[in-house]
Amino acid sequence: MRVGEEDVTYVSDLANLELSEEERGRMLRDLNSILEYVDTLNELDTGDVAPMAQVSERYGVDNSKQGSERFAYATRSDIHEGLRKSFPRDVAMANAPDPDGPFFRVPKVIDRP
Amino acid sequence: MDLTALTIDAARTAIAERKITAGALAEAFFAKIEKDDPRIGAYLVVSKERASSKAAEIDKLAESGEKLPPLAGVPVGIKDVLITRGVRTTAGSKILGNYVPPYDCTAVRRLEEAGAVVLGKLNCDEFAMGSSNENSAWKPVHNPCDLSRVPGGSSGGSAAAVAADLAVAALGSDTGGSIRQPASFCGVVGLKPTYGRVSRYGLIAFASSLDHVGPLTKTVKDAALVLHTIAGRDPMDSTSADLTVPDYLSEIEKPVKSLRIGVAKEYFGEGLEPDTRRAVESAIQRFASLGCEVIDVSLPHTKYAIPAYYLVATAEASSNLARFDGVRYGYRAPNVRSLSDMYRRTRNQGFGGEVKRRIMLGTYALSAGYYDAYYLKAQRVRTLLTRDFEAAFAKVDAIVAPTTPTPAFKLGEKVDDPLAMYLADIYTVTANLAGIPGISIPVGKTREALPIGMQIFGKHFEEGTILRLGHAYERAA
Numbered sequence: 001m002r003v004g005e006e007d008v009t010y011v012s013d014l015a016n017l018e019l020s021e022e023e024r025g026r027m028l029r030d031l032n033s034i035l036e037y038v039d040t041l042n043e044l045d046t047g048d049v050a051p052m053a054q055v056s057e058r059y060g061v062d063n064s065k066q067g068s069e070r071f072a073y074a075t076r077s078d079i080h081e082g083l084r085k086s087f088p089r090d091v092a093m094a095n096a097p098d099p100d101g102p103f104f105r106v107p108k109v110i111d112r113p
Numbered sequence: 114m115d116l117t118a119l120t121i122d123a124a125r126t127a128i129a130e131r132k133i134t135a136g137a138l139a140e141a142f143f144a145k146i147e148k149d150d151p152r153i154g155a156y157l158v159v160s161k162e163r164a165s166s167k168a169a170e171i172d173k174l175a176e177s178g179e180k181l182p183p184l185a186g187v188p189v190g191i192k193d194v195l196i197t198r199g200v201r202t203t204a205g206s207k208i209l210g211n212y213v214p215p216y217d218c219t220a221v222r223r224l225e226e227a228g229a230v231v232l233g234k235l236n237c238d239e240f241a242m243g244s245s246n247e248n249s250a251w252k253p254v255h256n257p258c259d260l261s262r263v264p265g266g267s268s269g270g271s272a273a274a275v276a277a278d279l280a281v282a283a284l285g286s287d288t289g290g291s292i293r294q295p296a297s298f299c300g301v302v303g304l305k306p307t308y309g310r311v312s313r314y315g316l317i318a319f320a321s322s323l324d325h326v327g328p329l330t331k332t333v334k335d336a337a338l339v340l341h342t343i344a345g346r347d348p349m350d351s352t353s354a355d356l357t358v359p360d361y362l363s364e365i366e367k368p369v370k371s372l373r374i375g376v377a378k379e380y381f382g383e384g385l386e387p388d389t390r391r392a393v394e395s396a397i398q399r400f401a402s403l404g405c406e407v408i409d410v411s412l413p414h415t416k417y418a419i420p421a422y423y424l425v426a427t428a429e430a431s432s433n434l435a436r437f438d439g440v441r442y443g444y445r446a447p448n449v450r451s452l453s454d455m456y457r458r459t460r461n462q463g464f465g466g467e468v469k470r471r472i473m474l475g476t477y478a479l480s481a482g483y484y485d486a487y488y489l490k491a492q493r494v495r496t497l498l499t500r501d502f503e504a505a506f507a508k509v510d511a512i513v514a515p516t517t518p519t520p521a522f523k524l525g526e527k528v529d530d531p532l533a534m535y536l537a538d539i540y541t542v543t544a545n546l547a548g549i550p551g552i553s554i555p556v557g558k559t560r561e562a563l564p565i566g567m568q569i570f571g572k573h574f575e576e577g578t579i580l581r582l583g584h585a586y587e588r589a590a
Binding site: 003007008010011012014015016017018019020023026027030031033034035037038039040041042043044046049050051052053054055056058059069070073079081084087091092093094095096097098104106107108109110 | 476548
């Protein structure tokens with residue numbers, strides 16, 4: 001068992017999910033089965049391997065591409081796009097479940113005892 | 114002329130030569146959808162008004178004798194994770210049940226600017242999370258080749274619509290195989306471009322470093338046509354690459370002789386269904402007979418791809434799906450006590466089981482104390498998987514493999530076993546982690562007459578090469 005009942009509670013709190021009793025039982029079973037499978041990654045020694053967060057950092061790593069358009073793109077400077085026109089407020093808020101003029105109305109934030 | 118069976122190439126030619134009108138073609142599809150879709154379940158919304166007005170615009174252009182845009186009058190369907198202005202877009206989720214977007218995603222806008230007619234929104238797994246389309250909050254999709262089987266996922270509606278002649282072509286999204294796997298299950302062509310080749314602006318995010326937009330079509334040439342239309346830099350997506358988009362239509366006509374094709378044994382191991390193996394091996398023989406050089410390559414970390422993928426993808430998803438809070442758009446739970454109660458109930462009532470499972474796994478992998486062991490570890494393995502491809506591509510121009518280990522499975526067969534469902538993506542997730550392009554093309558059928566797909570991987574931004582090989586295979590078949 002990688003995770004127990006208390007982990008399911010802790011993680012569902014972090015994720016703002018309110019799971020039913022039945023869902024919690026199933027989640028416990030599924031998470032454990034997936035995490036057990038995921039543990040195969042520990043067969044690999046990755047101590048010297050840099051983590052990869054996104055793809056574009058690899059566009060230019062192949063030396064054969066040095067001098068190419070792709071290499072130049074992967075090593076370019078930042079591009080400043082500047083400001084863009086945004087939607088009028090009524091368009092941007094048209095899908096809000098409970099708008100109040102220019103505001104989003106929400107339930108009480110703090111519960112007084 | 115069977116109007117709904119036309120390819121993009123045939124449809125646009127027939128319209129340009131005034132043999133048919135765009136209006137008549139759209140009407141033929143509406144009629145076909147009304148007749149056949151009740152048993153397939155591909156469409157969530159049919160956008161008749163939008164389609165008819167676009168078709169009328171094209172017909173007016175044609176009448177005035179003006180030069181028509183490249184996809185003039187071609188009826189297409191759009192996966193429901195791609196947002197469409199004024200047309201309900203749900204991502205297959207109850208939490209977006211009434212969402213009407215205020216803008217169009219870039220890929221759809223570019224298709225329409227090229228003259229395409231948007232028929233409607235296509236069913237998919239909720240937030241593109243699934244391999245069978247059974248996670249749609251609305252209805253399942255049935256595989257047109259065998260209605261008792263799944264169409265694959267998550268772009269199941271897109272693949273089924275193209276296979277059942279309910280659209281000439283469709284757009285899908287691919288985070289771990291969601292274009293290629295359903296294309297394979299339904300016997301159509303599915304292309305996942307290089308990460309950065311096609312803008313993700315207006316694609317409802319699942320895992321931002323793995324999400325791709327691409328076409329599902331009847332032929333490789335059609336996939337080239339759609340890619341050419343939607344590819345290229347978009348200032349609205351900072352990860353879209355500012356690189357020249359080649360003319361894929363001339364790329365596919367180049368000879369394939371002496372191209373080097375890699376075959377990796379890791380994709381032909383245990384669990385590969387025998388008919389699929391035979392079909393892919395005979396396709397490789399065909400490439401050899403076309404003058405390609407077939408070379409053995411190794412992708413030694415392949416067996417770690419699924420665990421690495423499910424950590425990276427769920428971590429990114431848990432972050433992306435935090436935006437669904439019942440405040441700015443989408444569903445809000447009624448009768449709540451406080452703000453925090455509202456968040457929790459909204460998300461619990463709005464999300465389906467698989468989405469919650471992935472949010473939980475991703476949140477766990479990112480949580481204090483587990484970040485290094487899970488998320489960071491998976492990112493390091495992602496580097497190893499990418500290096501595998503870089504080493505192989507130093508020796509070859511393309512790599513071929515089966516798209517999936519088995520053909521389409523039965524509806525309900527894997528719904529209770531998430532891990533078994535994840536393994537349906539075993540041959541496709543690597544291309545998402547490395548960001549390389551991949552195309553699935555039909556290469557025959559099993560003894561049960563189920564379609565088999567073969568995948569061709571290429572180097573970053575070399576969609577031209579894999580399209581060329583696919584096109585050559587198709588012509589030789």
